[in-house]
Amino acid sequence: MDLSTTLPILLGLAWLLPLASFALVVLFGPWMGRRGVGAGYLATGAIAAAFVLSFVALLGWLGQHGLASGEHGAHADPIPPVAGEWYALGTFGALTITIGYYIDSLTLVMFMMVTLVATCIHVYSFGYMHEELGVVTDPLVTRANGRPLKRRGRFHRFYQYFSLFCFSMLGLVLAGNVAMVFVFWELVGICSYLLIGFYIERQSASNAANKAFIVNRVGDFGMLIGMMVLWSTLGTFSFSGIFEQVRPAASGHALVVPDGMVRAAAADEVERIVLANPNPAIAERNIAAQVPAWREAGHGRWLLIVAGLGIFCGCVGKSAQFPLHVWLPDAMEGPTPVSALIHAATMVAAGVYLVGRFYPVFTPEVLLVIACVGAITLFMAATIAITATDIKRVLAYSTVSQLGYMMLGLGVGGWVAGLFHLITHAFFKSLLFLGSGSVIHACGTNEMPRMGGLRRKMPWTAGTMLVGALAISGAGIPLLIGLSGYHSKDAILAQVFAFRKDNPGQGDLLFWIAAMGAAITAFYMFRLWYMTFAGEPRDAHAAAHAHESPRSMVAPLVVLAALAVVGGWNVPWTGLGVRPLVDQARPLGTEVGMTAPAAAIPAESASHEPAIHRIVSWIAFFAALGGFLVATGFYGLRQLDPEKVRRVLAPVHWFLKNKWFFDELYRWVFVRPTLAAARVVAALDRIVLDGLAHGAAGLVRLVSRLDDLIDRLIVDRLVNAVGEWTYATGLRLRAVQSGNLRQYVMWIAVGTVGLFVLVSLFWNYAAAGN
């Protein structure tokens, strides 16, 4: 089996199946089955088939490249990616825009993760979105007459957007060039927008959708700048082309500033040489000879940094990193399966994926920025999650925090660690979201203070959520085995620890933030679990209605819970697992560390040293245990009173409750000034521009009135006079037509004689003239 032909076909089919489903549902959705239920079956079938195809592709890959893990930096022979293009959209000068693919084991792992999680969530949504099949009464929307809104169900539309999202997400992962990534980047953005605003009648939902879209535009602007730098200096968008120039084989795949960037940065010198040498060939040779010297002098390095920061900027927006994290918690206005699929497992992870994909381009400076942004995000979001009471918001901030972990891991050189955490996080976070959806479905409220004691009513949900909470906290037996989160989070922490050894000051800070984040994570996750499931019901009404969710909702929970447990494990005796598989895709040259004045990025193999590993495992264990014990003390055993702590730490609580005042800050710094400027411009429009237009219109009216007068008084009268004269003449001549035949004959005779007389008279004159 030749992978270079089969993989593009298999993954291409897996990619296009959801698109076909989307197209069919768009056209025929409402007529599919009873009230459009068929749309759900179609979309689920498409994504399940995509999962099967991805699985076949993965088996093919394993058959070819074996199960050998490349862990501990042992890279005998790097596995080249399967890259190519299906279709060239067009050529613009030196640039060719293509629909291409870039398939390595990371692509395959992402395909498996996306299709598997998406299939689970598609199945789950049958239960969760069930009421959309009928007429929906939305109690959160009040109509003008004071009654709640009643509308037709939108079951098929939900699956329509889901299919479009799956297509876009798979396209984003499969893309072979940055331009294509950007297109699908925006497509997942629009799907997110559409699904956040699924309950469009709710003002909060439409606001949240707008917020998500606009905040993402800020990040995308940076991404566009990065793309412009890459294209204008490297002349290509394709991953292979960029990587070849940034990490050429000639330099042993070490990061070098590409010629294009050196030349662009040294434009003045290039111009001088070109002006001095009329012969272009000689000038070109002279420039080529100078390039190494210019590179040595540091020309063009800033362009590489700008390109990296620009691409990372897009990832900040999409992955909800500080300072653009504000949209993700609000995005919870969408239905819970949407939060699970798009805003926890896949789309928000796309930013992390892109950082991983673009890893060869990042300089140590950029990586340091990534690490710092990740650290700030993980700490800030974790602290906000402590005080949130909306169950989905807790999970949203937890997602932001975990994405921060991934960014931190990538930033300090843990390429595999960051992406490994992406995969395990997708499993347990979608599990947690689906569990919270199950709870919301049962209680009809998002507020945790109104829940409690649900474990007896919903044992399956409680059990699977407990697994999720343990996984995200990184529960495990140190140095031996643990849930998926234990393996991935430990890998990140170990890498940060290795980083700390090379960069004492900043490294210390990053490590302790990360360790503290781990403790806080365990605290807020168990706070959530205890408040929801443990103790006695706080709200008798909500508890009375609670019931275990239907089987279609429980089954995905169980599948995802199983994955949350084993996601980090390797298959015994084979060494096959997510982590070694991801490691196979490690970009060339990133297995060794990098050094720059700003920071030294250690090699990832450094974190596998037993000395580091042992310490970090214990630190992570005790951090998580501490968080767990505190949460148990407050909310599980209720020995400590959270109310007291709240009173003692009132300012801190106030600060966290208001989410570090980011929304207020943005409102005062960006939103209000923008609105004020818009109002000024609108007033300008109304007074000046509209005034001009009205004045012009008035002038035209005046002129036309004058014209009208001329028309009526002069032209019309002239025409009328001619007509009247003709009419009067006709009246007078009417008398001739007497109708008397004999009179006519007489006239003819008399006329003939008269003519004759006249002719004979003039005949004589004419003859005389001759």
Added chain:
Amino acid sequence: MSLFTQPIGLTHYLVVGAILFAAGVVCMVTKRNAIGVLMGIELVLNGANLNFVAFANPALRADPGRAVAWMDGHMIALFVIVLAAAEAAVALAIVLSFYHNHASVDVDEADELKG
């Protein structure tokens, strides 16, 4: 010198033609009966015919020595006769139709086109 004392010449034919023409015109003007009007027309046409034939007669012409006789006057006379026949057919059809509509052949009643 009176016409009566002269031998028969062109002038006499012309005088007879003029009398026929005048009689025809008077007939057309005075008759209220449509048939009478048609008869007047015939008189007018025949008056004109007489003139054509008279002018065409070589014996009556001022240049009697011409070797080849001209026949165009005769030809025109024959055309006029054919024309008169056709005209009479059409005119009688009109009169008949008029009679159907008005139960009369009085041309004074045909004044629908009066202005």
